[in-house]
Every structure is written in C-alpha cells, then in structure tokens.
Amino acid sequence: MTIDEIQQEIVEEFSGFxxxxxxxxxxxxxxxxxTPIDAKYKIESNLIRGCxxxxxxxxxxxxxxIKFEAESDALIVKGLVALxxxxxxxxxxxxxxxxxxxxxxxIGLRQHLxxxxxxxxxxxVKQMKLYALAYEKISAKK
Amino acid sequence: xIPDISKLRKDFPxxxxxxxxxxxxxxxxxxxxxxxVQVIERMDEFSLxxxxxxxxxxHYLANKxxxxxxxxxxxxxxxxxxxxxxxxxxxxxxxxxxxLVAYSFGEAFISADDEVIxxxxxxxxxxxxxxxxxxxxxxxxxxxxxxxxxxxxIELLDSLITNKTRIIAxxxxxxxxxxxxxxxxxxxxxxxxxxxxxxDGAQAVAHFKIDVQELxxxxxxxxxxxxxxxxxxxxxxxxxxxxxxxPPYFGGGEMIDRVTFENTTYNQLPYKFEAGTPNYVGAIGxxxxxxxxxxxxxxxxxxxxxxxxxxxTEKLKQIEGLRIYGEAPMKAGxxxxxxxxxxxFDLGTLxxxxxxxxxxGRLCADPVMDxxxxxxxxxxxxxxxxxxxxxxxxxxxxxxxKAMF
Numbered sequence: 001m002t003i004d005e006i007q008q009e010i011v012e013e014f015s016g017f018x019x020x021x022x023x024x025x026x027x028x029x030x031x032x033x034x035t036p037i038d039a040k041y042k043i044e045s046n047l048i049r050g051c052x053x054x055x056x057x058x059x060x061x062x063x064x065x066i067k068f069e070a071e072s073d074a075l076i077v078k079g080l081v082a083l084x085x086x087x088x089x090x091x092x093x094x095x096x097x098x099x100x101x102x103x104x105x106x107i108g109l110r111q112h113l114x115x116x117x118x119x120x121x122x123x124x125v126k127q128m129k130l131y132a133l134a135y136e137k138i139s140a141k142k
Numbered sequence: 143x144i145p146d147i148s149k150l151r152k153d154f155p156x157x158x159x160x161x162x163x164x165x166x167x168x169x170x171x172x173x174x175x176x177x178x179v180q181v182i183e184r185m186d187e188f189s190l191x192x193x194x195x196x197x198x199x200x201h202y203l204a205n206k207x208x209x210x211x212x213x214x215x216x217x218x219x220x221x222x223x224x225x226x227x228x229x230x231x232x233x234x235x236x237x238x239x240x241x242l243v244a245y246s247f248g249e250a251f252i253s254a255d256d257e258v259i260x261x262x263x264x265x266x267x268x269x270x271x272x273x274x275x276x277x278x279x280x281x282x283x284x285x286x287x288x289x290x291x292x293x294x295x296i297e298l299l300d301s302l303i304t305n306k307t308r309i310i311a312x313x314x315x316x317x318x319x320x321x322x323x324x325x326x327x328x329x330x331x332x333x334x335x336x337x338x339x340x341x342d343g344a345q346a347v348a349h350f351k352i353d354v355q356e357l358x359x360x361x362x363x364x365x366x367x368x369x370x371x372x373x374x375x376x377x378x379x380x381x382x383x384x385x386x387x388x389p390p391y392f393g394g395g396e397m398i399d400r401v402t403f404e405n406t407t408y409n410q411l412p413y414k415f416e417a418g419t420p421n422y423v424g425a426i427g428x429x430x431x432x433x434x435x436x437x438x439x440x441x442x443x444x445x446x447x448x449x450x451x452x453x454x455t456e457k458l459k460q461i462e463g464l465r466i467y468g469e470a471p472m473k474a475g476x477x478x479x480x481x482x483x484x485x486x487f488d489l490g491t492l493x494x495x496x497x498x499x500x501x502x503g504r505l506c507a508d509p510v511m512d513x514x515x516x517x518x519x520x521x522x523x524x525x526x527x528x529x530x531x532x533x534x535x536x537x538x539x540x541x542x543x544k545a546m547f
Contacts, residue, residue: 020495025546052503053487073517074487
C-alpha cells in the first residue's frame with residue numbers, strides 16, 4: 001500500500017468515532033499496544049525533547065528503505081507516533097519526502113502538530129524527513 | 143462579606159464561551175490573567191482619541207498622552223507604596239525587569255568571584271539572567287534550596303551569604319509550588335549583611351497587596367498581564383540609592399540628557415531606564431487594571447481566593463494517586479500536581495476536551511522538576527473570577543479522565 005492509501009485507511013478507522021472521548025481512548029489503546037522501543041535506542045541522541053512530551057526516534061537504513069522505531073512518554077502522543085510509523089516506517093526516502101501527514105488534520109487532531117516548541121510530535125516528523133533527505137543524498141552520491 | 147462573583151465575571155466576557163462544546167473553565171491564570179472590559183475599553187478609548195508619543199512634543203495630544211502615562215506611573219507607585227515615582231520604571235514585563243537589574247547591577251557592583259544567590263524554586267526568568275551575568279562578570283551563582291513541602295530552607299540562608307554575596311533574587315510567590323516566601327525575613331537577614339534583595343513579584347501582585355517599603359526589598363519586578371492588565375507592560379521598582387548608581391541597560395532616545403560623539407550623558411530616573419518609545423498604551427492599561435482592582439473589596443476577594451485554593455486542594459487530595467507539589471502553609475494561586483500513571487500532556491489534552499484550561503509541562507521551572515524527579519506537571523491556577531462550581535467540575539473531570547487510563 002502507498003502512504004496515501006494507509007492515510008486513507010486511518011481516516012476511515014477514525015471516522016467511526018463520533019465522540020472525542022472514543023477517539024482519544026482509541027489513540028491511547030494504539031499507544032499502549034505499541035511495541036516498546038528497544039531500551040538501547042532510548043538514548044540522548046535519539047531524544048526529541050519537547051516541553052510537553054518526549055519522543056525517541058530510532059532509524060535504520062537498509063535496502064533503500066528507512067525503518068523507524070519510536071516512542072513517547074505521553075500516551076496520546078504515543079498513539080499518534082504509532083500512526084506515523086504506520087505510514088512512514090519501511091519506506092524509501094523519496095516516499096517520505098513526497099508526503100505530508102495530512103491524516104492528522106483529517107481525524108481532527110491538527111492541534112497536536114502545531115508548531116510550538118512544546119510538541120515533540122512535529123519535531124519528530126521533521127526529523128523523519130531530515131533522515132529521508134540525508135539518505136536520499138547519500139544514495140544519490142553512490 | 144462574600145463577593146458577588148457572578149457579577150464580577152460579567153466584566154470578563156471572555157469567560158462566557160464554550161470550548162469543545164463545554165463551558166470554558168479558565169484555570170491558567172498564573173500564565174496570564176484575563177482583562178476586564180474596563181481595561182480593554184480604557185486602552186481602546188485612548189488609542190481612538192488621545193494617542194501620541196510621550197515626552198517628545200508640546201502639542202495637545204502629546205501632552206495628554208504624557209500626562210496619562212505619568213499618571214499611570216503614579217498609580218503603580220501608590221499601588222506598591224514606592225517612596226517616589228522615580229523609583230518606578232516601566233518595562234515590558236517581569237522578565238525584562240529582572241534582566242535589567244541583572245545586567246545593570248552586574249555592571250556596577252559585581253566583579254570576578256563575587257556571589258549571587260537565587261533559590262531552587264525560581265522561574266527561569268529569575269535564574270537565567272543571573273547565570274548570564276555571572277558568566278559575563280566571572281561571578282558565582284549559589285542556590286538556596288527548598289524542602290519537599292515546597293518551603294525555602296531559610297535556616298540555610300545565613301551560612302549561604304558570605305562577604306562576597308552581592309545580591310539575592312527570590313520569588314514572592316512560586317509559580318509552581320504556590321509558596322508565599324517570607325520576603326520580610328529574607329530581606330532582614332540579607333540587609334544585616336548589606337546584601338540587597340530583588341523580588342520576582344509576578345505571581346504575587348494579583349493575589350494580595352504589595353507594600354515594597356514594608357517588605358524592605360531593594361527591587362520588585364512584576365507584569366501587567368498577570369494582574370488583569372495587558373501584555374507587553376510591567377514595572378520594576380528599585381530603591382533610588384541603587385538605581386542612581388546603575389548604568390542604563392538599553393540605550394537610545396529618552397534615556398539621554400545630551401548626545402555627542404565624544405560623550406553622551408544620561409537622563410535622570412526613571413527615564414534613564416526607559417529607552418525608546420514605551421508601551422504607553424500598555425501602561426495606561428496597567429493603571430486601569432490597578433484601578434479596577436482597587437475598586438473591589440480586596441479583603442473579601444483575597445479571602446475568597448484563599449477559600450478557592452483550600453477547597454480545590456481538599457478535593458484534589460481525595461483523588462487516589464494524585465500528588466500535589468508544594469504544600470507550604472502559606473500558598474497563593476496555584477496547585478501543581480501529577481496523577482500516578484497519567485502523563486500531564488495526556489491529562490491536559492483531555493481536560494481541554496472538557497473545556498478546562500490548565501497548564502502542563504515544565505512550567506519554566508526546570509530545577510523544580512528536577513527536585514521532584516519528574517519531567518512535567520499539571521498546574522491549575524486561580525483568579526477571583528473562578529468559582530466553586532468550576533472547581534467541582536474540575537474534580538469530576540479528573541475522576542472521569544482517570545478512569546480512561
């Protein structure tokens with residue numbers, strides 16, 4: 001499936017929720033079900049420190065694709081992280097660079113990507129794109 | 143006499159709205175308070191009818207504006223009982239006021255190996271300017287700690303002060319712990335050893351009467367927007383004996399006497415510290431806020447606010463797993479807490495869905511977070527327009543949300 005197809009899938013999953021509480025409960029559930037990031041990757045250099053929550057992002061580049069592992073100390077953010085990994089992990093740099101996480105807006109959670117210093121989530125998306133940009137350049141040089 | 147809060151709330155139309163389908167419950171007053179319509183109207187009326195730059199022309203509008211600005215200064219002076227208007231400097235807020243003193247006092251009085259004392263409970267605005275100054279001057283920053291109850295360990299102050307101590311900087315009320323610090327006692331101890339004291343009054347001015355002469359402090363800094371006034375305006379009180387000896391912080395127009403390329407001389411107080419066009423509309427707004435507060439029965443409102451805090455604290459303590467940070471006997475305005483197993487960001491986000499506005503995060507007080515070994519906290523902070531019904535709704539919301547985790 002393409003990134004956009006997965007985003008569509010996510011939007012459809014959320015469209016069933018009428019109540020904001022159910023939406024957040026679902027996010028918390030997804031967050032809770034996430035496989036925790038390997039402890040050895042929960043290091044300073046992988047930490048995206050926000051004032052409101054912390055996010056750890058680990059990546060590996062193999063066979064032309066970037067695999068991401070991530071986690072947050074806040075459950076709602078963790079749920080959103082899980083969704084972002086669903087669309088962005090195991091993708092080529094080109095795929096990552098060419099798409100925006102518009103599903104977050106479409107499921108009515110745009111405020112969590114607001115460009116305040118406090119939010120680790122937006123910083124995480126930026127970081128993912130920076131990795132994609134870097135790997136694209138490295139691949140092009142080879 | 144119980145104040146008529148529902149009547150007072152009508153002065154704050156912003157409170158009468160729904161957020162996410164629920165009535166707004168504004169519990170973030172320590173971040174900023176709301177302005178009564180009287181303050182907004184005064185500022186608008188001024189901008190519509192009277193606006194001109196101050197101290198710079200002799201025409202009608204300039205004179206009227208200048209008069210209004212200086213009258214605002216006098217309003218602030220009498221509000222905090224400063225000895226003279228020259229000791230009241232208008233700034234853009236508490237942070238600028240403290241930076242001004244840190245820089246200027248540093249230039250005048252602090253040399254290598256001198257010492258500055260701050261406390262462990264300070265807001266970053268009353269830590270970082272001192273750190274920056276100490277680095278510039280080669281001085282040492284020392285810290286007066288607080289105990290787990292949120293009280294400063296005053297008993298350690300005497301030994302912390304040495305013959306190298308040049309100034310002590312302390313909050314009147316902590317923005318996280320809510321502790322009302324014993325400023326008079328701190329000032330007495332400091333003055334016995336000839337050390338001046340700067341007080342960060344940002345969280346105090348909205349909650350009780352400030353008398354700088356009675357407190358005896360050498361500097362007192364506060365902001366308009368935390369006391370029902372506008373943003374972008376604040377004041378610095380400083381005793382003349384210090385301000386006269388301190389060099390200017392910002393240079394430019396108004397703060398000069400005469401400028402030549404060979405030599406420039408400076409204006410007298412307070413203008414020496416008011417470079418450039420000030421936020422005179424803000425100053426007028428700040429004075430309007432003071433007048434608004436002074437037109438209320440302040441004793442009754444202070445008592446009411448105290449009751450709000452007491453009731454809120456009691457209710458929160460009923461929630462299992464909830465821990466309050468800072469339970470000093472004398473507190474004002476704020477309750478910081480965490481609920482075990484729930485991240486503050488998650489709680490704050492969900493409270494917002496219920497229309498309840500609290501602050502979450504590190505609250506510009508990293509050392510306080512470190513003291514308790516936490517990454518973030520939730521903070522509910524009250525003003526006189528909050529109600530017992532709102533506190534009840536807050537309690538019920540917390541119970542309901544807790545069940546989601």
